[in-house]
Amino acid sequence: MLHVVKRDGRKVEFDSIKITNAIKGATEEIGYDLKESEFIELTQKVIKKIEEINVEQLNVEQVQNIVENTLLENNYREIGVTYSNYRRERTKIREIKSDLMKAIEKIGVETDRDNANVGNNFSSKLLRIASESNKWHNLSAMPKYLAKAHENGDIYYHDLDSYNLTTNCLHIPTREILERGFNTGYGTIRRPKRIESAAELSCILLQSTQNDMFGGQSHPDFDNDMGVFVNPTRKEIIKELTELGIEDEKIREATEKKLRRCIEQSMQGIVYNLNTMHSRAGSQVPFSSINLGIPDSKDAALICEIFLLEYEKGLGNEEQPIFPNIIFRVKKGVNKEVGDPYYYLFELACRVAAKRMNPTFMNLDADFNKVYYDKGVVPATMGCRTYICSNVNGEPGTKGRGNIAPTTINLPRIGILAKKDINKFFKLLDSKLELAKESLMHRYDVLKRLRVKDLPFVAGQGLMKGSENLKADDSIESILLQGTWVIGFIGLAETLIALTGKHHGEDEQSRELGLKIVSHMRQYTDRLVEETHLNWSCYATPAEGLSGRFIVQDKKVFGELPGVTDKDYYTNSYHVPVGHAISIKDKIDIEAPYHKLCNGGHISYIELDDYPSAETIMDILNYAYNNTNINYIGINFHIRYCRECGTYLHGEEKCPNCESNNIQGISRVTGYLSLDERFGSGKVAERSDRISQGTSKHVYTI
DSSP states (O other): OOEEEOTTSOEEEOOHHHHHHHHHHHHHHTTOOOOHHHHHHHHHHHHHHHHHHOOSEEEHHHHHHHHHHHHHHTTOHHHHHHHHHHHHHHHHHHHHOSHHHHHHHHHHHOOOOSSTTOOSSHHHHHHHSOHHHHHHHHHHHSOHHHHHHHHHTSEEETTGGGTTTOOOOEEOOHHHHHHHOEEOSSSEEOOOSSHHHHHHHHHHHHHHHHTTOSSOEEETTHHHHHHTTHHHHHHHHHHHHHHTTOOHHHHHHHHHHHHHHHHHHHHHHHHHHHTTOOBTTTTBOOOEEEEESOOSSHHHHHHHHHHHHHHHHOSTTSOOOOOOEEEEEEOTTTTSSTTSTTHHHHHHHHHHHHHHSOOEEEETTSHHHHHHHTTTOOOOOOTTOBOOOOOTTSOOOSTTOOEEEEEEEEHHHHHHHHTTOHHHHHHHHHHHHHHHHHHHHHHHHHHTTOBGGGSTTTTTTTOSTTOTTOOTTSBSHHHHTTSEEEEEEEOHHHHHHHHHSSOTTTOHHHHHHHHHHHHHHHHHHHHHHHHHOSEEEEEEOOOSSHHHHHHHHHHHHHOOOTTTTSSSOOOOTTOOOTTSOOOHHHHHHHHHHHHHHOTTBOOEEEEBSSOOOHHHHHHHHHHHHHHSOOOEEEEEOOEEEETTTOOBOSSOSSOTTTOOOOEEEEEEETTEEEEGGGOOHHHHHHHHHOOOSBOSSSOOOO
């Protein structure tokens, strides 16, 4: 009688059915269709090897080694590798389960009070819990099948270290919070009286919000929200000048001159602060986005104009500001065409973007935006792509809302497993969509246990919709009803190559199939809205580290497949591969339809070979917005400047001014700008593969 020694020391009788089930599990993981007789045959081979050892007991690891070797020796390599990978990941979890896990459990409920300066928010908890430890804690706490899906690379739970602690991102109701005042924990901040104070406090809002969350933050209507503080400043300046005895006829001119200087200093302060002000226990500056361009007054237009001018100046030595990400919203009748009242702001935005890669641009005439705009709701977005307007649990809108949590599906793996069988692909996709849904519903159940005091600023100070009238010990579940639950995807291009041999930038049939796949995902999330009464969306995932993670896992199982796994990253969301030669027009035409389908967030990039002219950017945008339903666009090029003297380079290897080799490169990655040296390995590889869709040397007549 053979006994198996469990890891906790218990002895149990050997059960061959467990061997069969383990092999079946690995087989199902990669979509193999084996006959029952094959499972039995493999199990018998395992049993035969065990019998040959001729012992009375084996430990679990020894049995698993025999199973793994049997699979590898009998031409079931992919199944064996999958089985091995899963064993390795589960071993990591078991090794981490210790007294630390018990401590994390307690800290997740409430931070200890040994230090009076340690609060009870997201950053304070992560200060105590090493990020990696909490990831493994969350994996070990969730149902095993959900943990397995993440570990094996079928789907991905973003910011796993925050799974049990907080939510993703937020469009801040900036004006509303500033006008009523707020408390960051040490006292009340009253309504600002002047634009200088309002600008400074707008940065504090971003910083304090990020301390409570794991994603980005946005001022969704920045120029209008700041614009209400311009006239009170004007009145104070008039009062000051009157007291100084300035004659009445000179006051108006002097007032406007001094007012403009006040706004310039305020907007410069915002740019400086958002590139120096750290949050999350000092780990990073806020991932900030600012939406502007649709002013409702002359004062708001003045804010928009001056902010763009101050951003254009850059930092102290004219260096490129990394934050904030700026979204300039374009609308016919407002700023898009000659004769529109704020056309000059659109011209200025294009000029600044030609130097700084910011602003990015949002099309409010896209039909899915126009529906809301016509109802008085002005859509906004973020550098992280979060888009939210519709609301099954209340009034539509942006302010006070954001994405609660994303889960991303590894589309290329499904394409590989389908083996060019489209029907099988959609069957496998449905199973992963269901898995993604279950993962987010599990996260919902975890997050609803949080209380308002766990998100003391964003919930406690009423920044989040649904937090109205909640007390410190109340559940945040009403907030979870207002945000978005998103199912994202990565690598549509590689998926199409696996299925048809060509991606959507190469072939019309693949182009149609790509739209069919993402439409299928969108229809699924739309059904979930009806079924669960939660706000679900389809998301074009901004895969930064994930682009490299998924492909590394798939290479281990499937090897290097041409056009699919033969590089170091998967292509971001629905984008045409960065190394594919394609015109600006064709890239826009191909990617435009995905913007409407990906209602949880989306962006398209146009890559240029050098600094463009303002006219070039305007021509690209005019083609896109006049001829397609595209929404959010960024114009990319490589910014390089000398760290020693600040001179900007145009392809030179060293500074033409001081001959220094100390050159700083800046690129856009997944929505935000970043220093080149901070890219992950997958994005480094992608950056080197990028080719431009056109030259920047002339004005386009697309």
